[in-house]
Amino acid sequence: xxxxxxxxxxxxxxxxxxxxxxxxxxxxxxxxxxxxxxxxxxxxxxxxxxxxxxxxxxxxxxxxxxxxxxxxxxxxxxxxxxxxxxxxxxxxxxxxxxxxxxxxxxxxxxxxxxxxxxxxxxxxxxxxxxxxxxxxxxxxxxxxxxxxxxxxxxxxxxxxxxxxxxxxxx
Amino acid sequence: xxxxxxxxxxxxxxxxxxxxxxxxxxxxxxxxxxxxxxxxxxxxxxxxxxxxxxxxxxxxxxxxxxxxxxxxxxxxxxxxxxxxxxxxxxxxxxxxxxxxxxxxxxxxxxxxxxxxxxxxxxxxxxxxxxxxxxxxxxxxxxxxxxxxxxxxxxxxxxxxxxxxxxxxxxxxxxxxxxxxx
Numbered sequence: 347x348x349x350x351x352x353x354x355x356x357x358x359x360x361x362x363x364x365x366x367x368x369x370x371x372x373x374x375x376x377x378x379x380x381x382x383x384x385x386x387x388x389x390x391x392x393x394x395x396x397x398x399x400x401x402x403x404x405x406x407x408x409x410x411x412x413x414x415x416x417x418x419x420x421x422x423x424x425x426x427x428x429x430x431x432x433x434x435x436x437x438x439x440x441x442x443x444x445x446x447x448x449x450x451x452x453x454x455x456x457x458x459x460x461x462x463x464x465x466x467x468x469x470x471x472x473x474x475x476x477x478x479x480x481x482x483x484x485x486x487x488x489x490x491x492x493x494x495x496x497x498x499x500x501x502x503x504x505x506x507x508x509x510x511x512x513x514x515x516x
Numbered sequence: 517x518x519x520x521x522x523x524x525x526x527x528x529x530x531x532x533x534x535x536x537x538x539x540x541x542x543x544x545x546x547x548x549x550x551x552x553x554x555x556x557x558x559x560x561x562x563x564x565x566x567x568x569x570x571x572x573x574x575x576x577x578x579x580x581x582x583x584x585x586x587x588x589x590x591x592x593x594x595x596x597x598x599x600x601x602x603x604x605x606x607x608x609x610x611x612x613x614x615x616x617x618x619x620x621x622x623x624x625x626x627x628x629x630x631x632x633x634x635x636x637x638x639x640x641x642x643x644x645x646x647x648x649x650x651x652x653x654x655x656x657x658x659x660x661x662x663x664x665x666x667x668x669x670x671x672x673x674x675x676x677x678x679x680x681x682x683x684x685x686x687x688x689x690x691x692x693x694x695x696x697x
Contacts, residue, residue: 371661442631481545483661483680484593486649
């Protein structure tokens with residue numbers, strides 16, 4: 347009798363799963379969540395000396411971002427940033443478009459300061475991103491924005507090794 | 517106890533059927549979902565300006581009187597490309613039954629042309645700038661996702677607006693229901 351009940355439960359579960367409607371796709375701001383922070387590391391740090399803004403993306407399972415379609419713009423353009431430094435990502439070979447790369451799960455993109463001193467202020471990082479929900483649909487280019495504050499006295503000048511990282515916000 | 521055995525067999529078969537249905541469903545793209553409310557008027561839809569592969573101005577209004585299947589897509593959108601062979605077959609089967617497909621993309625013209633040739637697309641693939649996704653959003657595509665397929669009647673009124681992959685058999689059933697043919 348117990349076995350029969352288990353079988354019936356399995357049948358019900360199987361039927362319910364099969365009949366479940368497809369999930370609604372997430373809003374792009376929920377599928378692809380960017381955050382930004384200032385970074386300043388010494389030359390002796392594991393990744394070497396780095397000054398700039400790290401934009402970290404948290405990407406929902408089953409979703410991915412196109413590496414080469416990410417665009418970043420810092421406003422106001424009071425200080426310049428160099429080209430974004432991105433990990434290689436996961437290579438995909440598209441039968442029509444050829445090889446490209448995508449990001450899943452988490453990725454950090456570094457926007458380096460190209461000047462030695464950044465003026466204090468509130469900076470917006472305007473992002474244009476493109477991505478997809480695996481085998482379901484893709485998001486046309488969508489805008490996102492993250493903000494970083496550079497406090498007064500923030501300095502990103504070269505620092506001698508072994509000294510505390512004075513480049514960090516006070 | 518013997519009396520329960522047939523019932524147990526039926527339950528087991530039902531469970532297996534359910535699981536196999538689930539697996540079959542997961543192996544292909546999920547079906548398209550209903551999009552949100554439509555905010556564009558038939559006149560605005562039919563007059564929205566696009567260009568063809570040769571740069572000539574085109575509007576959907578030239579197909580007034582036909583059932584239009586308007587497909588928003590892009591070459592970089594893999595699910596879009598996967599559903600298009602089905603559209604090519606449907607266009608061939610329905611061209612003499614008053615159904616016209618049109619693809620709309622905000623994309624690189626050369627890539628669109630190359631993909632059209634490679635797949636042997638037998639319906640117009642038109643291009644536009646921001647107005648492509650703007651029209652898509654006004655046709656209920658709140659999230660700005662692709663593919664997005666909209667069925668219009670002969671007067672440009674929206675019959676259906678769906679996001680995600682529209683499978684060939686599901687779309688054909690819909691065309692049968694709409695046209696009665």
